[in-house]
Amino acid sequence: MKDLQNIKQRFGITGNYDGLNRALDIAVQVAPTDLSVLITGESGTGKEAFPQVIHNFSTRKHGQYIAVNCGAIPEGTIDSELFGHEKGSFTGATESRKGYFEVADGGTIFLDEVAELPLSTQVRLLRVLETGEFIRVGSSKVQKTNVRVIAASNVDVTIAIQHDKFREDLFYRLNTVPIKIPPLRDRGEDIFLLFRKFASDFAEKYRMPSIRLSNEAKNVLLNYSWPGNVRQLKNITEQISIIEKEREIGPEVLQSYLPDYTGVKLPAVIKRDEDKSFSSEREILYKILFDMKSDMNDLKKLVLDLIKTGELDITFHESNSGVIKNLIRDAGRDNPVHGSAESHPVDLPLHHSRNNIQDTEEVVEESLSLAGKEIEMIRKALEKYNGKRKMAAHELGISERTLYRKIKEYEIEM
Numbered sequence: 001m002k003d004l005q006n007i008k009q010r011f012g013i014t015g016n017y018d019g020l021n022r023a024l025d026i027a028v029q030v031a032p033t034d035l036s037v038l039i040t041g042e043s044g045t046g047k048e049a050f051p052q053v054i055h056n057f058s059t060r061k062h063g064q065y066i067a068v069n070c071g072a073i074p075e076g077t078i079d080s081e082l083f084g085h086e087k088g089s090f091t092g093a094t095e096s097r098k099g100y101f102e103v104a105d106g107g108t109i110f111l112d113e114v115a116e117l118p119l120s121t122q123v124r125l126l127r128v129l130e131t132g133e134f135i136r137v138g139s140s141k142v143q144k145t146n147v148r149v150i151a152a153s154n155v156d157v158t159i160a161i162q163h164d165k166f167r168e169d170l171f172y173r174l175n176t177v178p179i180k181i182p183p184l185r186d187r188g189e190d191i192f193l194l195f196r197k198f199a200s201d202f203a204e205k206y207r208m209p210s211i212r213l214s215n216e217a218k219n220v221l222l223n224y225s226w227p228g229n230v231r232q233l234k235n236i237t238e239q240i241s242i243i244e245k246e247r248e249i250g251p252e253v254l255q256s257y258l259p260d261y262t263g264v265k266l267p268a269v270i271k272r273d274e275d276k277s278f279s280s281e282r283e284i285l286y287k288i289l290f291d292m293k294s295d296m297n298d299l300k301k302l303v304l305d306l307i308k309t310g311e312l313d314i315t316f317h318e319s320n321s322g323v324i325k326n327l328i329r330d331a332g333r334d335n336p337v338h339g340s341a342e343s344h345p346v347d348l349p350l351h352h353s354r355n356n357i358q359d360t361e362e363v364v365e366e367s368l369s370l371a372g373k374e375i376e377m378i379r380k381a382l383e384k385y386n387g388k389r390k391m392a393a394h395e396l397g398i399s400e401r402t403l404y405r406k407i408k409e410y411e412i413e414m
């Protein structure tokens with residue numbers, strides 16, 4: 001096996017990604033045979049180096065190597081370009097002319113963007129592949145040629161077949177040995193190697209210090225989807241090298257050169273990220289709810305403390321009784337130490353003990369007034385229910401035991 005590193009150096013291929021090494025290895029293995037090779041991969045992945053590797057490691061290396069961009073030649077002239085024409089065969093055909101298949105006899109033809117070939121040309125191509133025979137446009141003479149064909153496509157040829165744009169038999173004939181070039185976004189660390197290579201190439205070309213990436217910028221490079229693959233990386237490295245004065249490139253500067261940068265690589269990943277952002281949204285909602293619950297508990301505790309210390313006189317407002325009951329019940333739940341077999345485990349205090357540093361006089365005054373109101377309410381409740389403590393306590397929103405203690409404390413007479 002040839003040394004892949006040497007081959008990479010010779011053909012200007014940077015990278016160590018497994019998929020790239022595999023593709024190169026296949027190219028080297030298949031080179032000495034005459035098998036047709038179809039190279040596929042997204043635009044800008046670096047397909048063009050591969051047919052050259054194959055040609056140069058084949059026995060045809062001293063023969064012609066002709067690269068034809070099938071997508072760039074007008075439909076009306078492509079047959080003529082590939083197979084030649086006779087003088088006068090069409091308007092403007094003032095001379096007879098050899099086509100690439102004739103010229104490349106004994107060599108290699110690289111048919112780039114092969115899916116763009118018109119169907120009529122595909123018929124001619126299939127014939128030359130199968131029999132080595134071709135006919136110049138405007139001629140009836142069958143000629144022979146010995147050409148190795150390597151094709152490439154950045155579109156899925158099987159889709160072109162489904163749309164009747166590409167002959168299936170030709171596809172199988174071309175695809176004898178398939179080579180897939182991986183997209184840049186899958187190549188991991190290779191992206192840094194490529195960036196460094198291009199940055200140093202452009203530094204040399206424009207005679208300036210090489211640009212470098214900060215660690216955050218490296219992450220941006222890794223997380224971008226690179227729709228234009230290596231070509232795009234090369235282009236933006238050149239742009240940044242020329243435009244940016246600061247040689248250390250941060251994430252913001254880098255992002256400004258990347259259209260549609262979202263921090264995610266693939267549609268599939270984008271979807272996953274949507275899920276992630278949804279789950280993080282849910283997390284935020286949970287947090288808000290938890291915070292609200294915690295605030296509520298704090299408020300409850302505060303209110304309860306105020307009631308306990310007698311600073312808040314809401315105990316006996318009828319409309320509040322249910323709320324207060326719940327408050328007391330909750331406090332009992334939160335402080336099981338105070339819990340008892342009774343339904344209202346936390347009792348309201350009999351004494352208004354305030355241990356904070358507020359104006360004592362005011363506190364006393366207020367406390368007295370609270371006590372007076374309390375007595376009044378207890379009396380009213382007992383009267384309403386004919387001295388039935390259980391019902392009075394219920395109405396007041398306090399436990400029977402507390403009511404009993406209060407009656408004793410205030411020496412309320414029935």
Ligand SMILES: Nc1ncnc2c1ncn2[C@@H]1O[C@H](COP(=O)(O)OP(=O)(O)OP(=O)(O)O)[C@@H](O)[C@H]1O
Pocket residue numbers: 012013014015041042043044045046047048049153154194230231234
């Ligand atoms: N591994 C690599 N190392 C260094 N340069 C690379 C590499 N791959 C691609 N390039 C550079 O990126 C550019 C695009 O590569 P190439 O023209 O081979 O893409 P392609 O796959 O043929 O794309 P398309 O399908 O659009 O024709 C070229 O300038 C090429 O030199």
Ligand SMILES: [Mg+2]
Pocket residue numbers: 047048112
């Ligand atoms: Mg190309």
